[in-house]
Amino acid sequence: MKSEDLYLSMCEPDNANHLWRYSPWKKVHPTGKVREIPTNYLHPEMKLSLLDGSEAPDNFSVTKEDSPSKTNNFSDPVSMSFIESVCRDSEFTLKVKNNTVLEQPIILRIDSGLSKSAVNLSIEVGRHCEFELITLIEGEPDWFGLLRKGNIGEGSIINDVVVGQMKRGTLLRVDAINIGKDSQVRAGSISSGSDRTKADLRYMMDKDGSNLRVLGSILSAEKMYIDHHIEIYHDAPETYSRLDWHSACGGKSRTIGTGMLRVSNGSKGADAGQLFHNLLLSDKAEADSIPELEVSENDVVGCGHGTANGPIDEEQLFYLEARGFSPDEAKDSLIAAFLNSTLSEMGSDALHHWLAENLQDELKTLTT
Numbered sequence: 001m002k003s004e005d006l007y008l009s010m011c012e013p014d015n016a017n018h019l020w021r022y023s024p025w026k027k028v029h030p031t032g033k034v035r036e037i038p039t040n041y042l043h044p045e046m047k048l049s050l051l052d053g054s055e056a057p058d059n060f061s062v063t064k065e066d067s068p069s070k071t072n073n074f075s076d077p078v079s080m081s082f083i084e085s086v087c088r089d090s091e092f093t094l095k096v097k098n099n100t101v102l103e104q105p106i107i108l109r110i111d112s113g114l115s116k117s118a119v120n121l122s123i124e125v126g127r128h129c130e131f132e133l134i135t136l137i138e139g140e141p142d143w144f145g146l147l148r149k150g151n152i153g154e155g156s157i158i159n160d161v162v163v164g165q166m167k168r169g170t171l172l173r174v175d176a177i178n179i180g181k182d183s184q185v186r187a188g189s190i191s192s193g194s195d196r197t198k199a200d201l202r203y204m205m206d207k208d209g210s211n212l213r214v215l216g217s218i219l220s221a222e223k224m225y226i227d228h229h230i231e232i233y234h235d236a237p238e239t240y241s242r243l244d245w246h247s248a249c250g251g252k253s254r255t256i257g258t259g260m261l262r263v264s265n266g267s268k269g270a271d272a273g274q275l276f277h278n279l280l281l282s283d284k285a286e287a288d289s290i291p292e293l294e295v296s297e298n299d300v301v302g303c304g305h306g307t308a309n310g311p312i313d314e315e316q317l318f319y320l321e322a323r324g325f326s327p328d329e330a331k332d333s334l335i336a337a338f339l340n341s342t343l344s345e346m347g348s349d350a351l352h353h354w355l356a357e358n359l360q361d362e363l364k365t366l367t368t
Contacts, residue, residue: 003084022256023227028198030143041118043090045111050104059100065093075176083147087120098126105132105351112139123150132159132347140167147174154180159347161188173199181207188346192219192362197226206235215342216245219362220253227256234263234270243274246342249285256288263295271301278309279338
C-alpha cells in the first residue's frame with residue numbers, strides 16, 4: 001500500500017496513547033487538518049563532510065533514493081506514513097561500506113529552509129564499521145519533518161547524534177533503527193531549538209548481543225514545547241540497553257519524556273534500564289517524565305526505571321559562591337554540569353568538544 005493510502009486509511013491517533021497524549025497529532029500536523037496531506041514540500045539542502053569541513057571519504061555516500069530497509073513493524077504508522085507521503089521528491093539514502101573505520105566524526109548538515117520541508121533518510125551501515133555521525137538540523141522553517149530509518153550492520157560500533165537547532169517552527173522527527181548482532185550504538189539527541197518538537201525514537205534489537213545507549217540533553221527556554229517518546233525493543237537474547245535523559249527547562253517552556261522498554265518472551269539475559277532527570281529553572285517551567293516497562297521474559301539480568309524532578313540545589317549554589325563564583329556563574333556552571341553528564345557520554349572527546357562549543361549560545365538563553 002502506498003504511504004498516502006496508508007495514512008488516509010487510519011483514524012486520528014487516540015490521545016490515550018502515550019505517544020500522542022501530550023502532543024496530539026492535530027497540533028503536530030503542519031496544517032492541523034489531519035485528513036490533509038500537503039503537497040509541494042521542499043526538500044532540504046544537505047551536505048556531508050568531515051567535522052573539520054573537509055570532504056567525506058568515499059566509504060560514505062548520500063544518494064537520492066529510498067533504500068528498501070528491513071521490514072519495520074515497530075514504529076507508529078501515522079507519523080511515519082505521513083512523512084513518507086510528503087517526501088515524494090525528498091528520499092535519500094546514506095550508505096556506509098563494510099569495514100569502514102574513521103577517527104574523525106562525520107557531520108550531515110540539514111538546512112530545513114524558511115518554509116515547510118521534509119526528508120526521508122534511510123541509513124544503511126555495513127558490517128564491522130566504527131565511526132561517529134552528527135546530524136545537524138538548522139534553518140527557520142514553519143514545519144520540518146525528518147524520518148530516519150535504517151540498519152546498523154553486524155559488529156559495528158556507532159555513535160549517532162542528532163542535534164536539533166532550528167530557530168523556530170515545528171520539528172517532527174521519527175527514528176526507526178534496527179541494530180545488528182553484536183553491534184554497539186550510542187544514540188544521542190540534543191534539542192535546543194524550534195518552538196515545538198515532537199520526536200518518536202524507536203530502536204529494535206532482534207539479534208543476539210546488541211548493545212544500545214540512548215542519551216538525551218534537552219534545553220528548553222521561553223515558550224518551547226519539547227516532547228520525546230522513546231521505545232527500545234529487546235527481541236533477542238543477551239541484549240543490553242540504557243536510556244538516560246536529562247532536560248533543563250527554563251522560562252515558560254515544557255518538556256515531556258516518555259520511555260518504553262519492551263522485553264519479549266525468549267530474550268533471555270536481557271538487561272534494560274531507563275532514567276529521566278529534569279532540572280526546573282523557572283517557577284513557570286514544566287517537565288513530565290513517564291518511564292514504562294513491559295517485560296515478558298523471566299530470565300533477565302535486570303529491568304528498571306526511574307525519574308527525578310527538581311530545581312537547582314541551593315547548597316551547591318552556596319558552595320560555589322563561597323568559592324568565588326558569582327550567583328550567575330554558579331548557576332551557569334551547575335546547568336552546564338547537569339547537561340554535560342549525558343552530553344559527555346555521547347562519543348569521543350572530539351565529538352564532545354564540538355557539541356559543547358556548539359551549545360554555548362543555547363545555554364545562555366537558559367540562564368538569562
